[in-house]
Amino acid sequence: MADVLHHQIHAASDHREVDYLSDGRGIRDWLYTVDHKRIGVMYLFFIILSFFVGGMLALAIRLELLYPGRTIMDAETYNRVFTLHGAVMVFLFIIPSIPAALGNFVLPLMLGAKDVAFPKLNLASFYIYCLGATMMIGAIISGGVDTGWTFYTPYSTSTNGAVTLTAMGVFTLGFSSIFTGINFIATIHKLRAPGMGWFEMPLFVWGIYSTSVIQVLATPVIGITMVLLGLERAFGIGIFDPRIGGDPVLFQHFFWFYSHPAVYIMILPGMAIISEVIPTFSHRTIFGYRGIAFSSVAIALVSFIVWGHHMFTSGQSQLINAVFSFLTFLVGIPSGIKVFNWVATMYKGRITLKAPMLFAISFLLLFTIGGLTGLFLGSLSIDIHLHDTYFVVAHFHYVMMGGTVIAFLAGLHYWWPKMFGRMYNERLAAISCALIFVGFNTTFLTQFVLGSRGMPRRYYNYLDQFQQLHMYSTFGSWILGAGFFLMAGYLLASLRGPKNAPMDPWGGTTLEWQTQSPPITHNFHDVPVLKHAPYDYRNIPQGEA
Amino acid sequence: MSSHASHHDHTKLYAGTLLTLLVLTGITVAASYFDFGSANVVVAMFIATVKASLVALIFMHLKDDKPVNAVIFCGSMVFLSIFLGFCMLDVDSREKVSTGKLTWVEEQDREEAKKKVKASPPAGHSAPAAEHH
Amino acid sequence: MSVAENIEHGHGHAAELSPFQQHHFATAQQQNEASKIGMWLFLVTEVLLFGGLFVGYGLSHAKFPEAWKSAHHHLQRELGALNTVVLLVSSFTMVMAVQAAKLNRRKQLIGNLWVTIICACIFLVVKYFEYSHKYHEGLLPFKAFYSYQGPQVPGEFHFFSFYFMMTGLHGFHILGGIAVLLWVLKRSYAGDFTSAYYTPVDLIGLYWHLVDLIWIYLFPLLYLIS
Ligand SMILES: [Cu+2]
Numbered sequence: 001m002a003d004v005l006h007h008q009i010h011a012a013s014d015h016r017e018v019d020y021l022s023d024g025r026g027i028r029d030w031l032y033t034v035d036h037k038r039i040g041v042m043y044l045f046f047i048i049l050s051f052f053v054g055g056m057l058a059l060a061i062r063l064e065l066l067y068p069g070r071t072i073m074d075a076e077t078y079n080r081v082f083t084l085h086g087a088v089m090v091f092l093f094i095i096p097s098i099p100a101a102l103g104n105f106v107l108p109l110m111l112g113a114k115d116v117a118f119p120k121l122n123l124a125s126f127y128i129y130c131l132g133a134t135m136m137i138g139a140i141i142s143g144g145v146d147t148g149w150t151f152y153t154p155y156s157t158s159t160n161g162a163v164t165l166t167a168m169g170v171f172t173l174g175f176s177s178i179f180t181g182i183n184f185i186a187t188i189h190k191l192r193a194p195g196m197g198w199f200e201m202p203l204f205v206w207g208i209y210s211t212s213v214i215q216v217l218a219t220p221v222i223g224i225t226m227v228l229l230g231l232e233r234a235f236g237i238g239i240f241d242p243r244i245g246g247d248p249v250l251f252q253h254f255f256w257f258y259s260h261p262a263v264y265i266m267i268l269p270g271m272a273i274i275s276e277v278i279p280t281f282s283h284r285t286i287f288g289y290r291g292i293a294f295s296s297v298a299i300a301l302v303s304f305i306v307w308g309h310h311m312f313t314s315g316q317s318q319l320i321n322a323v324f325s326f327l328t329f330l331v332g333i334p335s336g337i338k339v340f341n342w343v344a345t346m347y348k349g350r351i352t353l354k355a356p357m358l359f360a361i362s363f364l365l366l367f368t369i370g371g372l373t374g375l376f377l378g379s380l381s382i383d384i385h386l387h388d389t390y391f392v393v394a395h396f397h398y399v400m401m402g403g404t405v406i407a408f409l410a411g412l413h414y415w416w417p418k419m420f421g422r423m424y425n426e427r428l429a430a431i432s433c434a435l436i437f438v439g440f441n442t443t444f445l446t447q448f449v450l451g452s453r454g455m456p457r458r459y460y461n462y463l464d465q466f467q468q469l470h471m472y473s474t475f476g477s478w479i480l481g482a483g484f485f486l487m488a489g490y491l492l493a494s495l496r497g498p499k500n501a502p503m504d505p506w507g508g509t510t511l512e513w514q515t516q517s518p519p520i521t522h523n524f525h526d527v528p529v530l531k532h533a534p535y536d537y538r539n540i541p542q543g544e545a
Numbered sequence: 546m547s548s549h550a551s552h553h554d555h556t557k558l559y560a561g562t563l564l565t566l567l568v569l570t571g572i573t574v575a576a577s578y579f580d581f582g583s584a585n586v587v588v589a590m591f592i593a594t595v596k597a598s599l600v601a602l603i604f605m606h607l608k609d610d611k612p613v614n615a616v617i618f619c620g621s622m623v624f625l626s627i628f629l630g631f632c633m634l635d636v637d638s639r640e641k642v643s644t645g646k647l648t649w650v651e652e653q654d655r656e657e658a659k660k661k662v663k664a665s666p667p668a669g670h671s672a673p674a675a676e677h678h
Numbered sequence: 679m680s681v682a683e684n685i686e687h688g689h690g691h692a693a694e695l696s697p698f699q700q701h702h703f704a705t706a707q708q709q710n711e712a713s714k715i716g717m718w719l720f721l722v723t724e725v726l727l728f729g730g731l732f733v734g735y736g737l738s739h740a741k742f743p744e745a746w747k748s749a750h751h752h753l754q755r756e757l758g759a760l761n762t763v764v765l766l767v768s769s770f771t772m773v774m775a776v777q778a779a780k781l782n783r784r785k786q787l788i789g790n791l792w793v794t795i796i797c798a799c800i801f802l803v804v805k806y807f808e809y810s811h812k813y814h815e816g817l818l819p820f821k822a823f824y825s826y827q828g829p830q831v832p833g834e835f836h837f838f839s840f841y842f843m844m845t846g847l848h849g850f851h852i853l854g855g856i857a858v859l860l861w862v863l864k865r866s867y868a869g870d871f872t873s874a875y876y877t878p879v880d881l882i883g884l885y886w887h888l889v890d891l892i893w894i895y896l897f898p899l900l901y902l903i904s
Contacts, residue, residue, distance in 0.1 A: 113702065114702035117702075117712040117713075117715075118712075119700075121716075182719040182720060182723075185715065185719055186712045186713075186715045186719070187712075189712070189715055190703075190711055190712035190715065191708075217620065217621070218726075219723070220723040220725075220729070221628065221727075221729065223727060223730075224728075224730030225730060231820065235819070235820035235821065235822040235823065236821030236822055237821075237836070237843070238738070238820075238833075238835065239734050239738060244821050245742070245833060245836060247636075247737070249635075250636075250734075250737060253632050253635065254730060254733075254734075257628050304627055305627060305631070308635070315639075317635050317636075317637075317638035317639040319634070320631065320635040320638060323631075522701075527704075554777070556774065559770055559773050559774060560770070562770075563770040567763060567766060570762050570763065570897075573897075573898055573902065574902070577755070577898070577901075577902035585902075589898035589902055589903055590895075592898070593894050593895050593897075593898050596894045597891045597894050600769060600890060600891050600894065604773045604890075605883075605888075610714075611711065611714075613715065614714060617719060618721065618722065620722065621726060624726065625725060625732070628726075628733055629729075629732065629733050629736060632736075633740070636737055636741075
């Protein structure tokens, strides 16, 4: 085969062995696999598919909002579309994105392990994800949901949409998330390579560890909440529905006890990727390793005591408003430590601006804006004005998309050669990154202005005075979309080429770079022994690729 | 290693634990026939917690096991109390609209209103009408 | 500390090799410890799953104290106490089964597993009688089913919603526990468990004790608190 010949030319030093991708090519070899790398790739496929669905819905929302009144759909459809956009993006894309796809692939490699602690549970988690996703698609087909992704009562207990089926989908997806979390914690505790203490672990592992803690502690609560919501709708428990003595604000407590920590299930893995990419491409030891490691854990723990900041205008007590507002500001401390340490790592580093690093720098800018605007919203008096406006929409898109999605893209570009053994077109990647950065800011910076001027979120219609800003935002979404389609193009194109990626294309120091790209099925021939701390670049040549 | 240390016969310890648990069950049932007022809940929950701790420490081996497992389990209790605690705090400190109790702010408003009524001219004189359209 | 721990694993306990050791673990002990951490994490999720119901119970109780007081008299605390004793005994036989597996006492393992399963069944039978009694009186959960006609305080159906949801979820856990116990029993007959490999017995033991532990709270909350 031409493929083989190519290998011999390009990989003269290391002869390539059968990698995990070519070890059994049948459909059964994939469906019954317990190899964490294959499960990670299967997750990646479905996650990107979900992102595509959610993204198309987003483009539809923006197109509808181009003009006041009807543009392409009626108000009922619009309600369903934004609900679906939120639910698909949150439950099917962002929450599993980095941990289940990239984490599954990279985490055992980074620890020098052959697999995760419970490989079968890992596969079960994937199939439960598919089941949950099917239920949510079933809900779309059977009429859709118009409550918003938050399912607030009392509307959700009285509307006719397919709320129960969607809630059961969320319940099911929760188990998938829990199983991933359990697996990762046990793996990190028990399957580290000989010589790897807690403070020799790559920072990505610390981030994933903190994420898993949240997944295990918070997800069961959304599970039981969804069950209670379903029962309340069907039979009337009298817990959330005010008509029979329930308390709708209690639903918000239940919902946000999970969903605020869930925001950190989304952002912590993003931060974890950035902590890998920045030192590698700055070719400099990470500044303040322990600061970053402990701040991940701190964010995870603090995330459980701030959920009430979503409820300042809900009618919860004034006392608890003040308590939650105060606690919310605590989150700023560990987040600030992280940003400071990343920037300090880059300072006087030898920076190479490869695609992962471009995304990481975008992340720094966008996440900082997202984080700081979060402090506005955490202040009681300001939140009264900004609550439920586009300011909130812009804020969480800066964190979720500007933060997590951009970090996901950084990670995808960073580990793409490791996952598939191919390099992508670096120039197109840079263009795509630029398009996404510009498109994103055009879309959402305008929404900060819209929100502060009083444009409420989730509205189908709006006053004429907002039209110009809405128009800019919609234009931005097109640039953003173009960036993603370009990315899909060059990444897929790279898969057609030969497996030409070297073992360590970027000059990374963590263990996943010490095995072939793509790795062999059992990851390493011999159990790797840690010789130096992570991020020690003294004997590592700067990236070859 | 902990798992090696426990390869001994602990039947007596387990039987003693069972006996203690049964006695505590008896006590909690007996106590429920007396009225301690609001302390009833406290007494019942205290006994339940003692029982639960015995089960966790001895039957679930947390006493001799690696500390990580105890940390994990205690974590669940801590976060459950956070959940319960904040929800309770909210409900307890919320404005009691349905029971007719007024909040401090509402009382102030009412005081203000009374003062205004006193200050306003006696009936008969036309007060500036609120604009209703 | 953890470095030493990992290196220690590298040496392995050659004498304890078991056919059930998976390839990605260096030693059987490492596998057992990982499985245990996994189980404890699973138990954490169980605690928080029930936790949602406990929080809902607490807040509804605070809202309808009178209804709670009057409704809980419909429960027979003798039956609740009986079930508590049954579960505590089953917990004891469970921990004895784990010990028997560790000490290579196969007969004792099988016997104790049987007693545990029988206790679990007794628990469900008692529960069945309690449920059917409630059913005939119309003391059913949820607005849609509650049809009790006797003297009552408004809000009693909230109590029965929580009574049935909490004991129902707990009952499902007992059922699931019985299924897994039967599987462990089958493997015990096959002689799979020795002092070198008894992880499944250990894990179902932990699960079973948690189910017991939850009942320890449910019993006073539902049957005794006035
Ligand atoms: Cu939040």
